[in-house]
Amino acid sequence: MADPARTPSAFGLTLDDWIEWAVERGLTKFRAKQITEWLYIRRVKSWDEMTNLPQGLRDELKSAFSLARLPVVRLTGSQDTTQKFLFRLHDGRLVETVRIPANVHFDGGQSDRITLCVSSQVGCAYDCKFCASGLAGFTRNLEVEEIVGQVLAAEEESGESVRNLVFMGMGEPLANLSRVTKAITILNAPWGMNIGARHMTVSTSGLAPQIEKLAESPIQIRLAISLHGASDEVRDRIMPVNKKYPIDRLFAALEVWREQKKQKITFEYILIDGVNDSPEQASLLARRVRPMDAKVNLIPYNTVEGLEWKRPSEARQDAFLHTLQRAGITATLRREKGHDIAAACGQLRLQVETAEGVIQAAG
Ligand code: SAH
Numbered sequence: 001m002a003d004p005a006r007t008p009s010a011f012g013l014t015l016d017d018w019i020e021w022a023v024e025r026g027l028t029k030f031r032a033k034q035i036t037e038w039l040y041i042r043r044v045k046s047w048d049e050m051t052n053l054p055q056g057l058r059d060e061l062k063s064a065f066s067l068a069r070l071p072v073v074r075l076t077g078s079q080d081t082t083q084k085f086l087f088r089l090h091d092g093r094l095v096e097t098v099r100i101p102a103n104v105h106f107d108g109g110q111s112d113r114i115t116l117c118v119s120s121q122v123g124c125a126y127d128c129k130f131c132a133s134g135l136a137g138f139t140r141n142l143e144v145e146e147i148v149g150q151v152l153a154a155e156e157e158s159g160e161s162v163r164n165l166v167f168m169g170m171g172e173p174l175a176n177l178s179r180v181t182k183a184i185t186i187l188n189a190p191w192g193m194n195i196g197a198r199h200m201t202v203s204t205s206g207l208a209p210q211i212e213k214l215a216e217s218p219i220q221i222r223l224a225i226s227l228h229g230a231s232d233e234v235r236d237r238i239m240p241v242n243k244k245y246p247i248d249r250l251f252a253a254l255e256v257w258r259e260q261k262k263q264k265i266t267f268e269y270i271l272i273d274g275v276n277d278s279p280e281q282a283s284l285l286a287r288r289v290r291p292m293d294a295k296v297n298l299i300p301y302n303t304v305e306g307l308e309w310k311r312p313s314e315a316r317q318d319a320f321l322h323t324l325q326r327a328g329i330t331a332t333l334r335r336e337k338g339h340d341i342a343a344a345c346g347q348l349r350l351q352v353e354t355a356e357g358v359i360q361a362a363g
Helices: 015-024 027-041 055-064 144-158 173-188 210-218 234-237 247-261 277-291 312-324 341-347
Strands: 070-075 083-088 093-099 114-117 120-123 139-143 162-167 201-206 222-226 265-269 295-300 332-335 351-354 358-361
Touching: 015 027, 027 247, 083 144, 093 144, 093 247, 114 144, 120 173, 139 173, 144 162, 162 173, 173 201, 173 210, 201 210, 210 247, 210 341, 222 247, 234 295, 247 277, 265 312, 277 312, 295 312, 312 332
Parallel strands: 114 162, 162 201, 201 222, 222 265, 265 295, 295 332
Antiparallel strands: 070 083, 083 093, 093 114, 120 139, 351 358
16 A cells, blocks of 8 residues: 655656755755756765755755665566566556667667657556456556656666657556656656657547647647547447547547647557458548548557457458558558567556566456
């Protein structure tokens, strides 16, 4: 259980929060700037290392905020393959983060275009029928510092900066909107983790009102929609959220997004054999997407233990792709295994700890 007396994390505050904290104590704003520099630029692990702060201030900070990192309980994969981090949260819950290296090699080195796939919740309430994350239901929202903490820990563990970030791990980021937007502020800020806003993507199952809310915010992140069905009939069957926000309602929100952000949206479409991969669905999808100047990523369904569906044949996958392309849609079909971000992230499952160690929670 969450401990209400727990020391708050220093990684849940924005520069404005730090300024407010400093000003309340009669300190200059400059102290706030110094603190964020120690936190995010120099990445010190103790308040005592903040040598340009007066001892009294360091002592006060030490008793008010924790600098603790998210402890890694398990790390699978290697530096040049997809890596999965399993972190333990303060209440014993576990959360996963996936690090995907760029498969671009140059002059004996590797490009630094690392993509990190972060989680936004423990479990998920939306119950998409293809997804492993929702199998055990929803547990709780992640705190701001738990989202920022995934990136911080992954960078410290690998020694490399994260350049691209996707909210495609466990959870529905738009159902935790206030914390996710605050985390994005810290991740994007030059005083913070310094990841370009255009290199961050929020992926959603289609929470229309929250898409509109995010559209009105000044943050310039990218948006990906997990669509997976081109008619309400098909999408209802795959994603229960569609009953609440049917396709027309979702697309009305996307118009608000496009109007505000003037940027391309990406649609994710998992191909599931005999469920959403018919030529009719492909044509309907093309008709929906064409007026939007959007991009479609087709992802062959990855089998999830405990779920019945399977991946279509390669011929059927290709046929779906070609129908879109013939209709003039920019579409890709990602088959490559280890480097498939969506598939790697989409397989994150709520984990529980037992006496024997970490096991996957059964559905
Ligand atoms: N709730 C958010 C974030 C979760 S990421 C959302 O719905 O967008 C969801 C993405 O993970 C899907 O769009 C898909 O790209 C991927 N995914 C999930 N389950 C998958 C599966 N069984 N096979 C392949 N990709 C999957």
